[in-house]
Amino acid sequence: MNLKAIKTLAHKAFRNTGGLKTQACGMSFFIMASLAVSFLLVLVSYIMYWRFYQIFENEYGSILVVNEPDSFCRFMEDQGLPHSDKLHIQYDAYYDFRYFGELMEEHETGVILVFPKDFDAKVLEGDEAPEILTYCRTDYLRSLDIKNYVIDTYLNDYLDYIKEAKGCTVALNDPVEITLQGTPTQEETDMATGVAKFAAQSLVPLLIFVTALYASMNSGTNIIAGEKERGTFAAILLSPVSRREIIIGDLLGVSLGSFIPAAVMLFAVLLLPYYSGIAGMLTTLPLLISLILLIASLTLLISVISDSVVSAQTAFLPLFFIMVTICVTCIQNAGNASELYYMIPIYGHFYGIGNLIYNVDIRTVLYSAVCFFNTMLIVAAAVFTSVKLLNNERFTVNTMTSDDHAAAPADHKLTTKTLPGFIVDQAVYPLIVLSIFQTLAMVPVFVKYTSTSAFGELVESMKAVDTFKDILQFSFDLLGLFLADPLFIISMSIGYIAIMVCYLVKVILKEHIASGKGMVKKHIASLGLELNKKTPVKYACGLVLGVALMSCVYLILNLTGQVAFKGFTITKSVVTTVLISILMWIPQGACEELMFRGYMLPRITKKTNKIFAFILSSFLFSVLHSMNLGYTPLASVNLFLIALLFALISYRSGSIWITCGAHTAWNFCQGNLYGLQVSGNELSSTLIKTSYTKGHLDIVTGGEFGPEGGLAVTAITLPLVILLIVLIRKDSKKTSRLW
Numbered sequence: 048m049n050l051k052a053i054k055t056l057a058h059k060a061f062r063n064t065g066g067l068k069t070q071a072c073g074m075s076f077f078i079m080a081s082l083a084v085s086f087l088l089v090l091v092s093y094i095m096y097w098r099f100y101q102i103f104e105n106e107y108g109s110i111l112v113v114n115e116p117d118s119f120c121r122f123m124e125d126q127g128l129p130h131s132d133k134l135h136i137q138y139d140a141y142y143d144f145r146y147f148g149e150l151m152e153e154h155e156t157g158v159i160l161v162f163p164k165d166f167d168a169k170v171l172e173g174d175e176a177p178e179i180l181t182y183c184r185t186d187y188l189r190s191l192d193i194k195n196y197v198i199d200t201y202l203n204d205y206l207d208y209i210k211e212a213k214g215c216t217v218a219l220n221d222p223v224e225i226t227l228q229g230t231p232t233q234e235e236t237d238m239a240t241g242v243a244k245f246a247a248q249s250l251v252p253l254l255i256f257v258t259a260l261y262a263s264m265n266s267g268t269n270i271i272a273g274e275k276e277r278g279t280f281a282a283i284l285l286s287p288v289s290r291r292e293i294i295i296g297d298l299l300g301v302s303l304g305s306f307i308p309a310a311v312m313l314f315a316v317l318l319l320p321y322y323s324g325i326a327g328m329l330t331t332l333p334l335l336i337s338l339i340l341l342i343a344s345l346t347l348l349i350s351v352i353s354d355s356v357v358s359a360q361t362a363f364l365p366l367f368f369i370m371v372t373i374c375v376t377c378i379q380n381a382g383n384a385s386e387l388y389y390m391i392p393i394y395g396h397f398y399g400i401g402n403l404i405y406n407v408d409i410r411t412v413l414y415s416a417v418c419f420f421n422t423m424l425i426v427a428a429a430v431f432t433s434v435k436l437l438n439n440e441r442f443t444v445n446t447m448t449s450d451d452h453a454a455a456p457a458d459h460k461l462t463t464k465t466l467p468g469f470i471v472d473q474a475v476y477p478l479i480v481l482s483i484f485q486t487l488a489m490v491p492v493f494v495k496y497t498s499t500s501a502f503g504e505l506v507e508s509m510k511a512v513d514t515f516k517d518i519l520q521f522s523f524d525l526l527g528l529f530l531a532d533p534l535f536i537i538s539m540s541i542g543y544i545a546i547m548v549c550y551l552v553k554v555i556l557k558e559h560i561a562s563g564k565g566m567v568k569k570h571i572a573s574l575g576l577e578l579n580k581k582t583p584v585k586y587a588c589g590l591v592l593g594v595a596l597m598s599c600v601y602l603i604l605n606l607t608g609q610v611a612f613k614g615f616t617i618t619k620s621v622v623t624t625v626l627i628s629i630l631m632w633i634p635q636g637a638c639e640e641l642m643f644r645g646y647m648l649p650r651i652t653k654k655t656n657k658i659f660a661f662i663l664s665s666f667l668f669s670v671l672h673s674m675n676l677g678y679t680p681l682a683s684v685n686l687f688l689i690a691l692l693f694a695l696i697s698y699r700s701g702s703i704w705i706t707c708g709a710h711t712a713w714n715f716c717q718g719n720l721y722g723l724q725v726s727g728n729e730l731s732s733t734l735i736k737t738s739y740t741k742g743h744l745d746i747v748t749g750g751e752f753g754p755e756g757g758l759a760v761t762a763i764t765l766p767l768v769i770l771l772i773v774l775i776r777k778d779s780k781k782t783s784r785l786w
Contacts, residue, residue: 052288053296060270060300110197111150111159113138116166122208123201139164145494147182158183158194160202170209243321248401249378251316255309255335255400256374259342260367262305267346268359270297276355290437294347294430301343302336309335316404326407331400334415337422338396342370344429351433362655365663372670373397376680384680385746389414392422394680473651474667477642480549481671484542492535531624531731536631543634550574550646575645575703575786582704589708592696596709596763597716601723601737603759609743610723613736624732625719632719636710643668644694645703649785657698665690675727677751685755686726688764695771699778701786717754724753 112119113136134154138161140146147159163169163177170177179202183194274280283293313335317327345366353359370393377384377397388394389411395418402411529535554570568578604610643664651660668690669683693706718725722733739748749756 049288049292052292053299056288056293056296057299057303060266060297061303111136111154111156112162113147113150113159114162114164114166115160116162118167118171118209118212119162119205122205125208126204137164141180144182151182158197160197171212240321243319244405247316247322247405248398251313251404252397252401253374253378255312255338256370256397258309258312259305259339260370262308263301263339263342263346264360264363264367266304267297267301267343268350268353268363269356270301270347271350272353272359273350273356275353284437290434291430293437294351294433297347298340298343298430301347302339305343306336306339309339313400313404322404323407327403330407330412330415331403333419334396334399334403337392337419337426338400340426341392341422341429342366344426344433348429348433348436351436358655362659365659365666368670369666372673372683373680376673376678376683386414387746388680390417390421391680392418392425396422473647473663476553477647477667477671480546484545485539488535488538488542489529491538492529492532495532495534496529526728530628530728533624533627536624536627540631540634543631543638546638547634547641550641554646572786573649574641575649575697576641577702577704577786582702585700585702585704586708589705589710590712591708592705593709593712594716597713597721597754599763600754600759601716601721603762604748604754604757607747607759608740609748609759610737611740613738615734616736617734621732621734625734628719628730628732629715632711632715636712636714637707639668640693640697640703640707640710643690644697644706648694648697652785661691661694661698665694672726675752677724677727677749677753677756679750679752679756681746681758681761682749682752682756685749685757685760685764688761688768689755692764692768692771695768695775698785699771699775724749724751726755727752 111134115135136150138146141161141163147161150159151157159182161180161182163179166177181194181197271280274283284290310332313331314328316322317324317331323330346363349362349366350359353362373393374397377388377394384394384398389398395414399411399415399418402408403415551570551574554573555567558570558573571578601610605612647664647667648660651663665687669686672678672686673683693710696709697703697706714725717723718728718730719732720734722730722735722737745757747757747759748754749760754760
């Protein structure tokens with residue numbers, strides 16, 4: 048091996064920081080700048096309040112009192128406080144938000160106090176301690192100040208007045224504290240120690256990741272792709288330096304350029320008295336080096352495949368998104384992650400660096416060693432792939448002259464100026480249409496439930512809502528309540544159909560197909576939904592495939608003792624709801640397949656290439672479910688594998704009909720047949736009653752997220768993905784066109 052050549056190339060790569068001298072990808076810079084600003088805002092939010100309220104004196108607007116007790120009137124008179132309740136409003140429904148909202152609108156008030164019926168009898172004459180509720184307007188910024196003023200000036204003194212009169216205590220919106228059985232309480236620490244621990248395990252690893260990613264992108268994408276763009280890469284290939292030496296030299300240079308700022312940051316943090324010092328530096332450096340090598344090797348691989356800096360930076364965006372998403376997931380699960388994640392690259396780097404900065408322990412060091420070894424295997428694979436690609440002429444030299452570029456058609460794949468915006472459009476449009484139509488589907492059911500006892504009980508549980516996870520839990524409890532209502536199921540079905548119509552309209556308006564007979568049919572076919580005699584057969588095969596896949600998952604969970612069969616729940620109401628649910632799962636499965644496989648996959652392929660399209664569409668599918676309850680790092684991997692599996696099936700079959708049927712059958716069997724959670728949603732209407740066993744493992748079952756977050760799904764999908772990739776590579780008759 049020519050060590051002198053490697054050293055020269057490494058020095059050249061280290062000095063070549065990119066400088067964005069070539070045509071830079073503005074979208075990449077915009078996204079990274081937005082992330083930096085958002086990160087700074089999050090940091091500032093820990094030490095200061097964002098909203099400064101004006102200090103009011105006397106004008107607080109009118110306040111309505113519902114079911115006002117005599118004791119409250121006496122208290123107001125004794126204290127000489129201004130008070131008037133000419134309306135004498137009486138109402139039984141304690142949690143009827145709709146009624147109280149209308150009351151606020153009618154009387155133009157900002158705050159309503161609601162006492163329980165017979166409050167005095169329950170408190171002064173009995174032994175109960177009912178709660179007093181306060182309602183305030185969400186569209187009036189001063190309402191919260193008014194509410195706080197009322198509590199401080201009126202209610203707190205009134206509660207003391209009641210206590211003196213009777214010797215009893217009355218609750219006022221006190222949150223309910225719940226301690227889960229078997230969960231140890233957190234050690235009490237001072238504020239400085241708590242902030243230091245949070246920064247070490249969450250903020251510092253995130254900063255290191257972002258620094259390494261940006262430094263690698265700035266230099267790595269400019270090394271090979273930049274040479275191709277400037278037309279100087281052919282001279283390097285003609286030099287007496289092997290392809291392997293080129294990759295190794297560039298890898299060392301890019302890695303060194305990324306390592307220096309990350310190491311300086313790590314060293315500065317470890318100088319703080321709260322952290323592990325020299326021991327932390329010695330144990331963290333190998334993990335940091337492996338992370339830098341991993342990012343640099345993947346960046347170089349992207350640079351080898353790309354023809355210009357712009358295309359390389361654009362292709363780098365999914366890698367950036369994936370790693371930042373993993374970091375956010377790790378922050379959410381800090382302290383609760385399974386030990387398996389400590390040995391997986393990226394996850395292990397985040398958890399390992401964070402823990403070793405705060406405290407060095409032998410277990411974390413051993414896990415970090417395993418993570419280091421696994422990472423180096425991936426680095427070796429990336430280097431090997433890059434070397435092989437350099438041996439392929441079409442990846443190495445851009446033979447298109449300036450005249451060729453000028454004569455290229457407008458939609459040619461090398462027209463990368465519009466590519467970043469195009470990718471953002473592909474990512475954002477599904478979120479927009481889903482949020483609009485799913486919200487509209489919830490409106491009629493929400494109105495129906497506001498005055499029911501079931502909704503009142505659910506609202507009662509809101510008193511325990513404190514953290515972001517609690518908010519998610521409440522949202523999915525509400526969704527689970529709605530999913531038992533046929534009205535909501537029908538509304539959601541209509542919403543999914545409307546989303547598919549939106550995609551069809553978008554294609555008709557933006558993609559001009561020759562008018563004439565069968566024009567609409569051609570537009571539908573361009574979404575992977577070609578209509579012919581084989582369509583029913585393909586859809587039926589998809590249904591069988593979906594049933595088989597989820598049945599295998601359920602069988603694995605049973606054979607490994609993770610879940611237990613508890614019998615059937617075949618009643619008239621359950622069967623009716625389950626049958627109606629099919630009407631939702633059919634358009635739901637077809638809708639998601641149309642968005643990510645039918646529409647997104649071929650269009651990204653046309654702009655870039657198949658591999659990039661498969662990876663990006665599958666990643667976006669995984670991200671779409673990231674806000675679901677119980678979402679874990681393994682869930683993100685499994686959803687990516689499921690999406691990739693469906694993408695490969697669609698590609699090989701030439702349409703999305705098979706995956707539409709498989710998607711529908713997968714969700715139906717998972718939720719309504721076997722009684723398992725569907726991406727964090729627990730359905731109440733199931734034909735089979737299933738429960739987790741006492742010794743079940745969340746990493747196998749998926750926990751709150753359901754099977755899609757467990758190893759059982761990994762064991763089914765990963766071999767199928769590998770099999771399909773092998774079959775597609777051997778299928779020489781398959782063209783590059785999707786549909």
